[in-house]
Amino acid sequence: MFSAVRPSLPALLRFARTPSIGRSIVTLLAGAILLLLAVNVATFVMIQRTVAFNDQVERSQQVRGAAGALLISLVDAETGQRGFLLTGRPEFLAPYNRAETSVPEQMAELERLTAGDPQLEAHVAVMLEASRDKLAELERSVALSRTGRIGEAVQLVRSGQGRALMDTIRAQIGAIDEIEMVRLESRTRQSEYGSGLTLWANALGGLLVVVLAGIMIWLVRRYIGEIQEARDTLDRMNAGLETQVRDRTAQLTLARDRAEAMLREVNHRVGNSLQLVSSFMSLQLRHLADDGARSALKEAQARIEAVAHVHRRLYTSDDMTSVAMDEYLEGLVAELGQSLAPGAGAPTLSLQAQPLNVSTDQAVSIGVIVAELVTNAVKYAYRPGQGGEIRIRLEPDARARRALLTVEDDGPGLGDAKPKGTGLGGRIVSALAAGLGSKVEYDPDYAGVRARLAFDL
Known part of the structure; x- marks a missing residue:
């Protein structure tokens, strides 16, 4: 040209x-x-x-x-x-x-x-x-x-x-x-x-x-038809490119804004729906006399609360790609304390969590793992009315970009080195830990039960 x-x-x-x-x-x-x-x-x-x-x-x-x-x-x-x-x-x-x-x-x-x-x-x-x-x-x-x-x-x-x-x-x-x-x-x-x-x-x-x-x-x-023809071609190309860039930029901006608004609304609706399901479970618990059924329903409620809490965090946060784990775990542990260990003589839950940000998928997995481990500790670590403490810690690993989650109690320990119960909670924990590229390990030298999970940030 x-x-x-x-x-x-x-x-x-x-x-x-x-x-x-x-x-x-x-x-x-x-x-x-x-x-x-x-x-x-x-x-x-x-x-x-x-x-x-x-x-x-x-x-x-x-x-x-x-x-x-x-x-x-x-x-x-x-x-x-x-x-x-x-x-x-x-x-x-x-x-x-x-x-x-x-x-x-x-x-x-x-x-x-x-x-x-x-x-x-x-x-x-x-x-x-x-x-x-x-x-x-x-x-x-x-x-x-x-x-x-x-x-x-x-x-x-x-x-x-x-x-x-x-x-x-x-x-x-x-x-x-x-x-x-x-x-x-x-x-x-x-x-x-x-x-x-x-x-x-x-x-x-x-x-x-x-x-x-x-x-x-x-x-x-x-006077100069050939030059004008080339100029017209260039003008049309430039005008077309500018229009395409401007239109595409506007479309991308609108699409991004709509996507963020839709994602925020989805998190809001999912959180509300999960909270509604949890409320239904609470109502059902009042009409169940069977202790096994009540225990299973409480465990399912704790899992739902762990997932719902992530969605509530995302809805109220400006950053919908990551979750502040210290704030998330604080709210989750408080809800677990109210639902799993209410009243006098029940074990108390304590949390020490340093500020760490993880992806939303990691937050869901970690929240459910914490709920499962705490539920297991509430059920088996202490006798009814004995009291006691269940400690949850989250801290960064200084040796690498990893974090360490610890859940421990001062109960009688695992005994036969295997978690008690039906094994469903253990399978859930193992599957979620595998999704994090890790596994839950139990400290054999600890007097009670100490479960640890190290995962990449």
């Missing part, structure tokens, strides 16, 4: 020296450049507005999420308080104790997200004041109950003050949601308007460029 253009250069120079044709070419080129510049500026402005809109949407989601999390924590705290008042059992205060730590952090996060926003600050201020009053009301009732003044605590609950505060909090959250939804609708309309305007500007600019190019082609073909 360049060999065909080279012999036509002298003719191109003569063409440029022609006054009328040269001025027309320059004018048309200047007009085309200005049009392309205008289209590019409009596209750039639209991209910036889209980025700003996405930031605003993310912020709105964060505000609504923070407000919802605060409400959930307060509801959990109130549930724990009610359970404690009704039963007098301290373990019912676990949600209340967690809320004492999480609620101030959530209130601070909500204040940070709405700082400088006059519309939201007023509602947030009322909601935070009501939240503080609610925590104070819960604290007073719990303190009264702990000192034996149950009647006063119940009277405080019956006064309706707590319910009024919760209604105020819900009303403010509803107002915040309404403000954010109105904003989102307004911003969506603005974005759609801007997108339409940019589309029309691009179409008009492209049309005018085509018209100008046609006029240029008509003028040039009068």
